[in-house]
Amino acid sequence: MNYDFDLSIYVATYNHERYIEKALDSIFLQKTHYSFEVLVGEDCSTDKTRNVLKKYEQLHKDFVRSGKLKIFYRDHNMYREIPDNADDLKSRCKGKYIIALEGDDYWIDDMKIEKQISFLESHSEYIGVSHNCIVVDENGNVTGEKYPECKRSEYSISDYMSNILPGQLTTLMYRNIYADSTINCTLLKKGLSPGDKLIVLVLLCYGDIYCMQECMSAYRHITTHGDSYSARHKYSxxxxxxxxxxxxxxxxxxxxxxxxxxxxxxxxxxxxxxxxxxxxxxxxxxxxxxxxxxxxxxxxxxxxxxxxxxxxxxxxx
Known part of the structure; x- marks a missing residue:
């Protein structure tokens, strides 16, 4: 199968005015010889996220002209739609590998994607590779909270059944299953939330996941307010x-x-x-x-x- 890029990075953003520029900078500061595209979905934010992105485009016209940066400004909010903002972005990804970066998170190792792509290129038996993360609050302060990530190199169904993930969503790079007709992605197209656990389950059905024991990203965990899953979710x-x-x-x-x-x-x-x-x-x-x-x-x-x-x-x- 031919791909336009080595990696597709999709960034779903909503009300991330304070954070989206840092998120994107952490991508474009990556040191890698691999090609990548960045697809941003701005989901009709009620703050100034859209303005920040338009300024970002003006400052980085070369990224836009080269096709390295593509920003989709939604004409209405896609929350709870099928597909939603993130799922629409995933369907547009043209890379051999795929990874998410949520609009309020950021990467802290500028060799992150070089390390992960290199691993997948040399280990065809693995469908995905993840790593560790730090947890920060709304102001970027490290909280000391431990994400339920895998602390072993090999991720297993036992980990999944114990509510342990390979890593946080923005740490998990995997082969572009959405562009592979041999992989059944129907479970990921039903609008179910949380979606990160479903992605991991689908990956487990088709291959192994390796967990690098390196900390290369920051997960912003806000539970008291805001628009994250943790802040919005109530048991039903x-x-x-x-x-x-x-x-x-x-x-x-x-x-x-x-x-x-x-x-x-x-x-x-x-x-x-x-x-x-x-x-x-x-x-x-x-x-x-x-x-x-x-x-x-x-x-x-x-x-x-x-x-x-x-x-x-x-x-x-």
Missing amino acids: FEEDERWYREVVLYLDAVAPSLTKYGDELYVRCIMKGIKERQCTIGKAIKSCKIVRNIFDSLWAWCVYKVHKDILHKELWL
Whole structure:
């Protein structure tokens, strides 16, 4: 397959007036011999993000002329649309590899993409490669918070089932699965949130993920206000159940060897719904008809609760 660039970097931004310039600078300051494009989606921000981007274009006309920087100014907000802002950007990526940089995050190692692309070029057995990150607050101060990232070189389904990710979204570079007809990306086109966990799951179905134990990016975690997922999210059993139901159906169709993990995740979802009093016992029994072996899944849930809440193990399987 022929690609126009070695790497596509997509930047979905909304109300990132204070942060978007730093994010983009951290891309264009990268030292690499690989070619890359940057696709920015400005999702009708209510602050001055659009003005900042227009000034950025004027200051960096060479990036625009060369096709290295493409900014899409949305005519309406695409939140909760299918595709949404980020998904539309991903569909436009023409690179061999793909990575996200959210508009309020930034990279702190100017050799980051050189290291990651070089790894994937020399290790065809891996579908993705990630690294560690620091967590900062709205003012860029390091908080000391630990992101649930993988601290081993090889990422596994055991990590996934223990709520550990290979790394934060902007640390994970992977082969352009959206341009590969052999990879089933239907799970990523249903408007489900959070989407980063779905991307990781799809990648696991098709290859291995390597985790570099180097810190190369900053994740801005704002939970009290703003427009991040963490700030907006409120638990909804209805949304949660749909997310896990789609996971079960996808694994059943694409990766039968992983279906038992989908069943276990679904049972966890049902039990949480009961605990939060958003799911009745009758509804739980009816919903669990999609689970192939309910007894094995209930036993796996018991093991998970013991490992997580009583023994406080890192891996919950």
